[in-house]
Amino acid sequence: MRGFLRWVALAVGALFLLFLALAGLNASFWSAYTAPTMLLAHRGLAQTYPREGLTSETCTATRIHAPEHPYLENTIASMRAAFALGAGIVEFDVHPTTDGAFAVFHDWTIDCRTQGKGVTREQAMAYLKTLDIGYGYTADGGKTHPFRGKGVGLMPTLDEVLATFPTRRFLIHIKSNDPAEANLLAARLKQLPPERVSGLIVYGGDRPIERLRRLMPAMRLMSKASLFQCGTRYIAYGWTGAIPDSCRNTIALIPANVVPFVWGWPNLFLECMASAGTPVFVTGPFDRRNIATGIDDLAAARQFPFDFPGGIWTNRIDRIAPHFGRQPACAREPGGACEAH
Numbered sequence: 001m002r003g004f005l006r007w008v009a010l011a012v013g014a015l016f017l018l019f020l021a022l023a024g025l026n027a028s029f030w031s032a033y034t035a036p037t038m039l040l041a042h043r044g045l046a047q048t049y050p051r052e053g054l055t056s057e058t059c060t061a062t063r064i065h066a067p068e069h070p071y072l073e074n075t076i077a078s079m080r081a082a083f084a085l086g087a088g089i090v091e092f093d094v095h096p097t098t099d100g101a102f103a104v105f106h107d108w109t110i111d112c113r114t115q116g117k118g119v120t121r122e123q124a125m126a127y128l129k130t131l132d133i134g135y136g137y138t139a140d141g142g143k144t145h146p147f148r149g150k151g152v153g154l155m156p157t158l159d160e161v162l163a164t165f166p167t168r169r170f171l172i173h174i175k176s177n178d179p180a181e182a183n184l185l186a187a188r189l190k191q192l193p194p195e196r197v198s199g200l201i202v203y204g205g206d207r208p209i210e211r212l213r214r215l216m217p218a219m220r221l222m223s224k225a226s227l228f229q230c231g232t233r234y235i236a237y238g239w240t241g242a243i244p245d246s247c248r249n250t251i252a253l254i255p256a257n258v259v260p261f262v263w264g265w266p267n268l269f270l271e272c273m274a275s276a277g278t279p280v281f282v283t284g285p286f287d288r289r290n291i292a293t294g295i296d297d298l299a300a301a302r303q304f305p306f307d308f309p310g311g312i313w314t315n316r317i318d319r320i321a322p323h324f325g326r327q328p329a330c331a332r333e334p335g336g337a338c339e340a341h
Contacts, residue, residue, distance in 0.1 A: 031264070033271035037304075037324045038311040040171065040281050041087040042294055043106060044078030045071040047137060047147075048315050051293060059112035061136040067146055069318060072134055074104050075154045076164055083168060085317045086326025089201075091171040094158055096184050101125035102158035105133070108175060112136050114151075121176070128155050158188065166196070171251070174204025182211035189216065201251055220277065222250045230278075238263045238272070248276040253313065255286035256295065256303060270310045281311035298323055 047064045054060070071078040079090045094102040103125055110116040110123065114131040133155050134147025161170070174181055185208075189197055201220045202212060209223035226246055231254075233244035252273055259265050259282060264272065273280050284293030284300065294315040295301055301320040304312065314320050 031267040035309040038088040041082035043073035045081040046073030086321040089169040093173045095121040097125040099124040177205030179211040182208040186215040257285035
């Protein structure tokens with residue numbers, strides 16, 4: 001029995017030494033990689049809400065925090081404010097409409113945020129333009145509606161967003177798992193110059209992303225399946241220096257409480273992913289319901305150095321941008337006034 005225990009102890013010790021050796025080979029200090037911090041503004045500059053008790057059926061507009069700014073998610077104004085505050089990329093959501101457009105709107109239905117009823121993709125864009133997208137917002141259980149009447153006509157189309165910001169980078173979210181939607185989106189994106197497409201990233205359901213990958217193989221894409229494959233395979237053998245094919249030409253989203261377990265974090269890993277054409281964004285921590293939030297306040301932002309060479313996913317760029325040295329573009333001009341404040 002003593003001999004067996006001795007062999008177990010030796011085996012455990014050997015594995016521990018092997019782990020230390022691999023950790024040493026993959027230590028971040030082996031890389032001098034530097035890059036500007038990339039702030040990703042989720043839905044632009046938006047109203048936020050407590051996440052406790054959320055389900056897929058929760059109407060988040062009816063539980064917002066007391067408003068600190070006048071912007072509504074997925075609007076031209078919210079995107080403009082996010083870029084002015086230092087965003088390098090803005091995320092927004094799209095739905096195809098019955099009249100051939102793509103509506104930029106988060107929810108699967110229009111019932112929560114607007115005065116309308118029905119599934120978003122079953123509407124004509126001409127009708128969606130008549131809705132008040134601020135109609136349903138309240139921070140006090142319905143006693144007041146601070147944005148009601150202020151959001152009429154503010155739901156933009158994909159074309160309007162791209163025309164308004166012709167040189168900006170975007171992360172486009174396909175909200176369905178319908179591969180036919182990829183056909184429609186590919187037809188639209190193929191009309192753009194290649195240099196414009198290179199500034200766009202698309203993510204969403206596994207089926208439309210797989211279809212889009214076949215239609216536009218050079219485009220940077222991500223789905224839940226590809227993200228899972230990249231993460232598990234990198235953990236399995238990323239310590240060798242090999243980069244899994246599933247980690248190439250995509251994006252990587254890593255919860256803040258997972259980063260300590262990533263080989264080579266931060267600089268060596270970020271350098272490897274950059275060489276594979278894959279930007280990395282840190283999200284808020286993974287919680288027990290597997291919901292990743294954003295880096296949304298200064299306390300969370302200060303977990304990272306001001307010159308962090310990766311990306312940060314945030315719902316409140318107005319709060320965290322100062323930590324990363326972002327000065328609003330409007331403030332850099334003499335006498336400039338910042339629209340976002």
